[in-house]
Amino acid sequence: MIRFRKLFFLFAAVLPAAFLVAGNPTTRWTGRDLQDQPREIPTAGRPTVLVFLHPGQKQSDLAVSEVAQDLINAKQLSILGIMSGPADATLRPAVDALHWAWPLLSDPAYSLSGDFQVNAWPTTIIFDSQGNLVGRIAGRPLSLRASLAAYVAYASGTLTRAQLEEELTHQQIVQDSADQRAHRHLLLVQQFLASGRVEDAAAQMQQAQDLAPAAEPLRLLMARDLLLLGETTQADAILDTLDATTQSGELALLRARSAIAAGHWQKAKDHLLQAQTTSSDATSQAETQYLLGLIYTHDSNYQEAARCFRKAYEAALPR
Numbered sequence: 001m002i003r004f005r006k007l008f009f010l011f012a013a014v015l016p017a018a019f020l021v022a023g024n025p026t027t028r029w030t031g032r033d034l035q036d037q038p039r040e041i042p043t044a045g046r047p048t049v050l051v052f053l054h055p056g057q058k059q060s061d062l063a064v065s066e067v068a069q070d071l072i073n074a075k076q077l078s079i080l081g082i083m084s085g086p087a088d089a090t091l092r093p094a095v096d097a098l099h100w101a102w103p104l105l106s107d108p109a110y111s112l113s114g115d116f117q118v119n120a121w122p123t124t125i126i127f128d129s130q131g132n133l134v135g136r137i138a139g140r141p142l143s144l145r146a147s148l149a150a151y152v153a154y155a156s157g158t159l160t161r162a163q164l165e166e167e168l169t170h171q172q173i174v175q176d177s178a179d180q181r182a183h184r185h186l187l188l189v190q191q192f193l194a195s196g197r198v199e200d201a202a203a204q205m206q207q208a209q210d211l212a213p214a215a216e217p218l219r220l221l222m223a224r225d226l227l228l229l230g231e232t233t234q235a236d237a238i239l240d241t242l243d244a245t246t247q248s249g250e251l252a253l254l255r256a257r258s259a260i261a262a263g264h265w266q267k268a269k270d271h272l273l274q275a276q277t278t279s280s281d282a283t284s285q286a287e288t289q290y291l292l293g294l295i296y297t298h299d300s301n302y303q304e305a306a307r308c309f310r311k312a313y314e315a316a317l318p319r
Contacts, residue, residue: 033103042127043078047155050125052082052118056094060121063140064098070145084113109191110184119181128155182213189225220250232261249279269295286315
């Protein structure tokens with residue numbers, strides 16, 4: 001029997017890993033799309049196509065365009081898009097350019113993407129009318145359109161399993177880069193830590209480390225996540241490889257966090273005083289003042305600590 005469970009997708013809910021096993025009966029999830037209309041995944045009594053998309057990412061946009069062309073007249077299907085990544089002012093034009101004709105749901109923190117093991121955009125997942133997962137297509141294979149047509153036909157009951165296997169061709173996936181995949185894993189580290197899922201965060205960190213991101217901003221993000229995980233030695237090893245002349249404000253902040261973790265309060269203060277002169281964004285200013293407040297509290301200079309905490313609060317206020 002299919003169970004129903006309430007879910008609000010706008011708050012990046014989590015699906016179980018068992019949801020990924022082809023052929024297994026699945027829980028149905030209900031929530032609301034970006035137009036505040038109720039939606040169900042998978043849709044009862046109809047084959048469902050779920051497309052994870054990443055507006056503004058070239059391979060995703062190209063593949064979504066191809067998927068949309070092939071599905072535009074498929075009236076028998078329920079088609080839903082999951083928009084991965086945080087929404088900002090630059091995203092709306094990218095979404096509009098897709099000419100996506102179906103409901104969209106939001107996954108700002110990549111929670112759904114992570115639980116569906118999505119590491120290429122788009123990833124297309126197909127369910128039959130009984131709610132069984134029958135297939136998934138990751139990325140943009142050369143056989144995307146042929147494979148999608150075969151899965152949809154199978155989900156609709158016009159192909160047998162043997163015919164489906166005969167139709168499917170080897171998929172040569174055009175994926176996002178190793179740095180892009182590492183970035184997703186590093187964002188998930190923070191998301192899992194924020195919800196207390198330390199083991200999941202550590203697993204995401206290992207996957208990010210395996211990808212060995214080369215871009216300096218990503219290595220800074222990795223060092224920050226390692227500090228959050230309490231892995232000070234690994235974080236320091238990354239920080240020692242970075243060019244002090246670039247990203248200097250963030251680098252100073254992370255060195256300060258590492259020094260505080262080691263109990264080197266004066267060293268941390270020196271780094272923060274450097275960060276004050278090199279960090280211009282409000283988030284960094286707020287973090288700098290907060291950490292200085294911790295240091296002054298440790299030094300029993302409560303008046304100066306209060307001043308720093310107040311400045312941190314003021315820097316964090318919406319502009």
